[in-house]
Amino acid sequence: MSKPLLTADPHAGFLAHADEIRAAVDRVLAGGRYILGPEVETFEREFASYHGGGHAVGVANGTEALELALQAVGVKAGDAVVTVANSASATAAAIQQIGAQPVFVEIEADTMLMSPAALERVLAAQKGKVKAVVPVQLYGLPAAMPAILELARRHGAKVVEDCAQAHGATLDGRKAGTWGDAAAYSFYPTKNLGALGDGGAVFTRDAAVAEQLRLLRLYGWRQRYVSEIPGRNSRLDELQAAILRVKLKYLDAENATRRTLAERYLKILAGTPLQLPVIPPGTEPVWHQFAVRTPRRDALQAHLAAQEIHCGVLYPMPIHRQPAYAVPALSLPVTERACAEVLCLPVHPALATGDIDRVGEEILRWSRS
């Protein structure tokens, strides 16, 4: 039997840079600063400059990055926040955790990203109650940001990008994360930029938003022991920041590997009954996932699993159908169909083109059976 292919491989991601990561960890251990010290500060500078300048604020995880970003741009309890329902439930959880109300909007059938036309209808129907829009840059593919920004501005809403799957993706030559008022990142180990534990960050080009974020993540303190605003504890720690500094150096190269693998899938799978990822003009995705669609999704997943090819389903149940966030009266047929049909084939930097060929051959075999 050939080796199992995984949907993501954080261990391989560690081994690829093991010596440098061990040296970084040793440096932190020996330095004696473990929380909000020089590694976090330096990582924040490096991550901001990866976006061409601006401000990055390290936080505890991607969900809290969304919560703090929404609060920092002015979202308050009772406000409506529009997002999509085919995301990680974390996206809705973040909105709900700050007392705001998630409002789910339909997606585009081809890209599975937020539909500007549907957003326009929701913004009109909500009559000024929407304080923020959260487009999810799903699978490493940025949504139609110019149209989404224009609609949000027109309705007085802020835009917070969920960039947890899109580190380094670009649209019209401009990075995801730089379009909205703020962008939330997760460094969960399986993400394109992954820590070896939890971590997150908010990027913003707005100095006032960055200042708010620094207060919010540390009890509202500007001065130690004096809470200026209600805040909390959501800190990135020094060990994870030091590890992320190593990983960030390789992000572009690893995204390029993902691109090579994805291009090979696109070539091999052309002409199969699968619906392949659609990449709008001007978009350079970073292939966090390679999401195909078929009405026979479960059968294909089982066929591949029997060959030790493990696929993910991101996501099997739309958020508006999950018990915690259920909106029984809401029907989002395009979203519901995407969740029923989507299958994410293995695509990560530890795979070789031969692995992609093996997946492709199995899919061709299955599609002929």
Ligand SMILES: *Cc1c(COP(=O)(O)O)cnc(C)c1O
């Ligand atoms: C991973 C992820 C999150 C949550 O990040 P955590 O670090 O796990 O809290 C939010 N949104 C999306 C789209 C994600 O993929």
